[in-house]
Amino acid sequence: MGLAALAIAALGLCLASTAAAGNTTKVLTGHINPDQVYSFVYVPFDVPVGTQSIYVYQNYSLKGQGNACDLGVFDPRGHEDPQGVGFRGWSGGYRNNFTITEAWATPGYIAGAVYPGTWNVVLGPYTSVPSGIDYELTVTLSTDPVPGGYFAPNFSSSRVGPDPAPAEKWYRGDFHVHTYYSDGDHAPSFIVDMAKNQSLDFFYSTDHNTQASNLIWGEADPADLFVGRGIEVTTRSGHWGALGLDRWQWIDFRPQANTPGVDLAFANVREAGGFVSINHPYISCPACNWTLSDFVDADGIEVWNGPFDGPSNQTIAKWQELLVAGNRVTALGGSDYHRAPRLVGQPTTVVRTSALTDAGIMDALRRQRVYIVEGPGMEIDFTVTAASGQVTEVGDVVAGSGAFTAEVKVTGMNGGILTLIGPKGPIFQQKITTSPATVTHKKIEGDFVRVEIRDAAGSMLGLTNPIYFHQVQKS
Ligand SMILES: *[C@@H]1O[C@H](CO)[C@@H](O)[C@H](O)[C@H]1NC(C)=O
Numbered sequence: 001m002g003l004a005a006l007a008i009a010a011l012g013l014c015l016a017s018t019a020a021a022g023n024t025t026k027v028l029t030g031h032i033n034p035d036q037v038y039s040f041v042y043v044p045f046d047v048p049v050g051t052q053s054i055y056v057y058q059n060y061s062l063k064g065q066g067n068a069c070d071l072g073v074f075d076p077r078g079h080e081d082p083q084g085v086g087f088r089g090w091s092g093g094y095r096n097n098f099t100i101t102e103a104w105a106t107p108g109y110i111a112g113a114v115y116p117g118t119w120n121v122v123l124g125p126y127t128s129v130p131s132g133i134d135y136e137l138t139v140t141l142s143t144d145p146v147p148g149g150y151f152a153p154n155f156s157s158s159r160v161g162p163d164p165a166p167a168e169k170w171y172r173g174d175f176h177v178h179t180y181y182s183d184g185d186h187a188p189s190f191i192v193d194m195a196k197n198q199s200l201d202f203f204y205s206t207d208h209n210t211q212a213s214n215l216i217w218g219e220a221d222p223a224d225l226f227v228g229r230g231i232e233v234t235t236r237s238g239h240w241g242a243l244g245l246d247r248w249q250w251i252d253f254r255p256q257a258n259t260p261g262v263d264l265a266f267a268n269v270r271e272a273g274g275f276v277s278i279n280h281p282y283i284s285c286p287a288c289n290w291t292l293s294d295f296v297d298a299d300g301i302e303v304w305n306g307p308f309d310g311p312s313n314q315t316i317a318k319w320q321e322l323l324v325a326g327n328r329v330t331a332l333g334g335s336d337y338h339r340a341p342r343l344v345g346q347p348t349t350v351v352r353t354s355a356l357t358d359a360g361i362m363d364a365l366r367r368q369r370v371y372i373v374e375g376p377g378m379e380i381d382f383t384v385t386a387a388s389g390q391v392t393e394v395g396d397v398v399a400g401s402g403a404f405t406a407e408v409k410v411t412g413m414n415g416g417i418l419t420l421i422g423p424k425g426p427i428f429q430q431k432i433t434t435s436p437a438t439v440t441h442k443k444i445e446g447d448f449v450r451v452e453i454r455d456a457a458g459s460m461l462g463l464t465n466p467i468y469f470h471q472v473q474k475s
Pocket residue numbers: 016019020022023053055140141142144
């Protein structure tokens with residue numbers, strides 16, 4: 001071996017030991033009892049000054065064999081603040097490791113300052129065998145410099161279409177979509193592609209318990225598609241859609257059912273101008289059915305989740321019950337898209353507003369100017385016309401006087417059975433035999449009337465929010 005080769009070998013050794021010196025690894029272990037399922041367990045670790053990256057690897061006993069344990073992290077700003085100042089990411093049960101640096105982070109985690117101090121891994125035991133969960137967290141801290149500049153968010157456009165918008169019109173969207181920033185399989189660009197294929201004008205990004213994807217939609221949103229900020233707040237007592245969030249906003253998923261923390265989380269969404277929607281209240285998975293609050297505490301209900309099924313049918317029955325009791329809760333739909341065979345925009349929720357902006361869409365939701373159809377090419381134009389000639393559209397209180405006539409123009413639902421429904425149930429039914437088709441009916445009674453169109457087997461093709469016959473009685 002010549003002198004030069006020796007020098008290179010020595011240099012190589014030296015570099016390797018420098019790199020190794022830049023990393024420290026600690027293994028944190030512990031035990032979670034079965035009675036801690038549905039609570040959250042914090043595991044602290046210290047991050048010294050000069051740390052450039054944090055890598056955490058999670059392992060636990062009987063994973064997938066009776067035990068399931070979610071994963072997330074809070075930085076030294078704390079884990080108690082309900083606004084989530086210290087929140088740095090969540091991946092539920094979808095990932096077993098994450099990295100956070102100034103420049104980038106694992107999807108679902110928030111890149112940026114690697115603050116020195118005490119960080120906390122948050123573990124969310126979800127199911128447990130009787131002997132509990134033994135966990136092991138391997139934390140590697142590195143002082144190696146990380147390439148790339150400081151993370152900069154790229155938010156989606158806040159308005160799509162001309163400003164001011166020419167007139168009110170119906171816009172097609174989806175209020176429940178996941179990406180690989182939580183447990184979906186796909187990148188934002190793929191979701192955008194599918195939304196365009198499905199003729200959508202907008203959708204809301206609703207990854208589980210993290211705002212991470214809301215920070216980057218500007219990298220993928222085309223000029224003619226509005227992408228709204230949302231989170232599917234995945235609690236231990238059901239899931240809800242926090243829709244219309246501010247930039248960076250996070251919503252606390254940890255409050256237990258019927259506690260002030262739940263009210264505060266709802267209030268935080270509304271303060272941002274957003275909307276609280278109960279998601280799929282009757283689906284059957286552990287901790288999925290809705291017991292977090294009273295149904296009437298929410299602004300809306302996802303009455304149709306993905307391809308129409310029994311739980312959605314049950315939700316519609318619940319919604320009818322709420323309407324009959326005088327609770328004007330908005331019905332909306334969501335594909336809950338994670339991967340095939342679901343489709344973004346199945347169902348499609350159509351809203352009437354003057355502008356494709358967050359404020360415009362949220363206003364339409366609050367005013368119930370909303371109907372839902374199974375997918376592209378389907379439309380429902382439902383109005384009530386007074387003898388005096390005034391026309392009222394979905395979500396509104398009838399204007400005018402004299403006898404009222406309901407009129408429904410339906411496109412793309414040939415073969416469906418249209419039902420007009422009032423507080424006492426069906427008031428009129430007619431088979432749709434053409435597309436488009438127009439159905440009219442003159443005898444309407446009760447406080448509201450709404451439309452459902454189902455196929456012969458009872459599967460939903462489309463439904464509208466009601467038209468009302470009285471103002472809400474405010475006490
Ligand atoms: C140190 O940690 C960083 C970040 O996790 C990693 O990329 C690098 O390979 C590690 N270096 C060594 C020598 O293990």
